[in-house]
Amino acid sequence: MKSAIERHLTAVPHTLANAARAAHYGHQGAVLWLTGLSASGKSSLAMALEQSLMAQGYSCYVLDGDNLRHGLNANLGFSPADRAENIRRVGELAALFADAGLICITAFISPYRADRALARQACRSEFHEIHLAAELAVCESRDPKGLYRQARAGQLPEFTGIDAPYEAPSAPQLRLDTGTESLEQSLEQLVTYVQRQLPLNRPR
Amino acid sequence: MKSAIERHLTAVPHTLANAARAAHYGHQGAVLWLTGLSASGKSSLAMALEQSLMAQGYSCYVLDGDNLRHGLNANLGFSPADRAENIRRVGELAALFADAGLICITAFISPYRADRALARQACRSEFHEIHLAAELAVCESRDPKGLYRQARAGQLPEFTGIDAPYEAPSAPQLRLDTGTESLEQSLEQLVTYVQRQLPLNRPR
Numbered sequence: 090m091k092s093a094i095e096r097h098l099t100a101v102p103h104t105l106a107n108a109a110r111a112a113h114y115g116h117q118g119a120v121l122w123l124t125g126l127s128a129s130g131k132s133s134l135a136m137a138l139e140q141s142l143m144a145q146g147y148s149c150y151v152l153d154g155d156n157l158r159h160g161l162n163a164n165l166g167f168s169p170a171d172r173a174e175n176i177r178r179v180g181e182l183a184a185l186f187a188d189a190g191l192i193c194i195t196a197f198i199s200p201y202r203a204d205r206a207l208a209r210q211a212c213r214s215e216f217h218e219i220h221l222a223a224e225l226a227v228c229e230s231r232d233p234k235g236l237y238r239q240a241r242a243g244q245l246p247e248f249t250g251i252d253a254p255y256e257a258p259s260a261p262q263l264r265l266d267t268g269t270e271s272l273e274q275s276l277e278q279l280v281t282y283v284q285r286q287l288p289l290n291r292p293r
Numbered sequence: 294m295k296s297a298i299e300r301h302l303t304a305v306p307h308t309l310a311n312a313a314r315a316a317h318y319g320h321q322g323a324v325l326w327l328t329g330l331s332a333s334g335k336s337s338l339a340m341a342l343e344q345s346l347m348a349q350g351y352s353c354y355v356l357d358g359d360n361l362r363h364g365l366n367a368n369l370g371f372s373p374a375d376r377a378e379n380i381r382r383v384g385e386l387a388a389l390f391a392d393a394g395l396i397c398i399t400a401f402i403s404p405y406r407a408d409r410a411l412a413r414q415a416c417r418s419e420f421h422e423i424h425l426a427a428e429l430a431v432c433e434s435r436d437p438k439g440l441y442r443q444a445r446a447g448q449l450p451e452f453t454g455i456d457a458p459y460e461a462p463s464a465p466q467l468r469l470d471t472g473t474e475s476l477e478q479s480l481e482q483l484v485t486y487v488q489r490q491l492p493l494n495r496p497r
Contacts (some may be wrong), residue, residue: 113347143317148352150393160415161385164378174368181365182386189354191393211364 107214110190114148115291118187118214121194121283124205124258125221126250127236128228130267130275131196134221137276138194138283146289149192152179167247173204180208187214192287200255217286219279220261223268225250262286311418314394318352319495322391322418325398325487328409328462329425330454331440332432334471334479335400338425341480342398342487350493353396356383371451377408384412391418396491404459421490423483424465427472429454466490 111117121138123131132153139149154175158165162178165171176199186193199205209216228250229237240248247253258264263282265275315321325342327335339355346353358379362369366382369375380403390397403409413420432454433441444452451457462468467486469479 109347113352143313148317148394150389152389160388161382178365178382182389184364185354185356185386186390186393189390189395190352191395 107188107190111290114190116147116192116287116289118190119192119287120183120187120208120212120214120216121192121219122183122199122205122208122216123194123196123219123221124199124261125223125267126225126228126255127198127248128231128233129221129223130272131198131221133272134265134267134275134279135194135196137272138279141276141280142192142283145284146291147192147283147287148190149194150186152183152186152193152195152197154197157182169247173201176201176204177207177211180204180211183208184211184213187212187216192283198249198255200249200253202256202258205258215287217262217282218258219282220258220264221267221275222257222264223266225255227268311392311394315494318394320351320396320491320493322394323396323491324387324391324412324416324418324420325396326387326403326409326412326420326422327398327400327425328403328422328465329427329471330429330432330459331402331452332435332437333425333427334476335402335425337476338469338471338479338483339398339400341476342483345480345484346396346487349488350495351396351487351491352394353398354390356387356390356397356399356401358383358401361386373451377405380405380408381411381415384408384415387412388416388418391416391420396487402453402459404453404457406460406462409462419491421466421486422462423486424462424468425471425479426461426468427470429459431472 123135125131135151135153139151142149157179162175165175176197179195179197183193183195205218232238236245236248239245240251249255265278267275327339329335336357339357343353343355361383366379369379380401383399383401387397387399409422436442440449440452443449444455453459469482471479
């Protein structure tokens with residue numbers, strides 16, 4: 090049942106149309122949604138991509154799980170419901186950054202297809218799903234934070250890839266084999282992809 | 294004032310420092326936090342300010358109560374706890390936009406000092422509190438959505454200014470008398486304020 094105030098809420102359209110924002114920044118706003126297992130390279134690739142794109146003149150921002158957990162999502166835990174709400178908020182947030190005209194790069198495991206579909210749905214701009222497809226064995230052998238080791242020891246229940254599923258995208262816009270490629274190789278492919286899909290009208 | 298690193302000890306630092314973002318956009322990132330009663334002119338002024346600033350070359354984005362309630366905050370109602378969470382999320386969100394390098398203009402009643410203080414605390418960039426100080430009688434006589442009428446009739450409990458308090462800022466960075474001034478007059482003051490406080494290094 091909607092309250093009286095809720096019935097009055099109609100979305101106020103921004104005075105600045107998308108076209109004006111695209112002219113301002115020199116490119117369309119968009120979400121680049123990186124998904125993959127823990128240690129598949131999401132945060133490193135996101136940060137490197139942001140740096141490369143901004144050097145070319147793109148306006149970007151990275152949303153990162155570790156960062157958001159301290160602020161917007163500080164009141165969420167790791168229960169299934171809280172994990173879903175975490176990704177829902179990231180999806181809405183990314184949609185706002187893209188609506189603002191920026192290229193928003195998100196770096197979250199986001200293991201469930203349904204959650205990623207919701208993020209795509211929230212986005213009124215272009216949404217690009219990018220699968221960092223490093224295999225579990227590779228990610229587990231890297232284990233930079235020792236999380237897989239803890240999960241195998243039963244200290245991190247419902248850890249993606251160990252005792253919780255990772256639902257790989259069936260038709261991502263781009264698939265990067267971050268298990269065998271170097272960061273530089275993956276970055277190059279990703280930059281080329283962005284340059285094609287979101288061309289810069291006003292290069293530096 | 295604590296640095297970003299001190300306040301978020303384990304947060305992943307963005308590869309791009311604030312200085313690089315300021316060079317990219319031509320100005321510092323910041324939050325312009327508009328606060329005032331319902332019908333004090335927050336959304337209209339926010340949208341007009343965004344349009345004016347972007348025409349000058351600033352990169353901006355407006356966060357608006359009506360808009361956010363449909364997305365990020367769609368799962369919040371109007372209980373005191375949900376209202377506080379609403380403003381908490383807006384504060385964190387605005388902080389992220391400012392961190393990205395943009396000027397984020399927020400347009401929320403945000404009636405409680407404590408909530409506004411939290412938003413300021415969340416912000417690692419400049420935070421400017423701007424009080425749209427139209428008096429209750431003026432706002433109520435405008436009543437563009439008929440909300441005050443409903444509140445007086447007891448159909449909108451805990452309506453700010455009627456049966457819930459509005460705690461006016463004691464020391465806002467700027468106070469605009471939106472009750473007696475025209476939108477154009479308030480806008481001119483606000484634009485002048487921004488040009489002084491957040492000068493553009495690279496005007497159009």
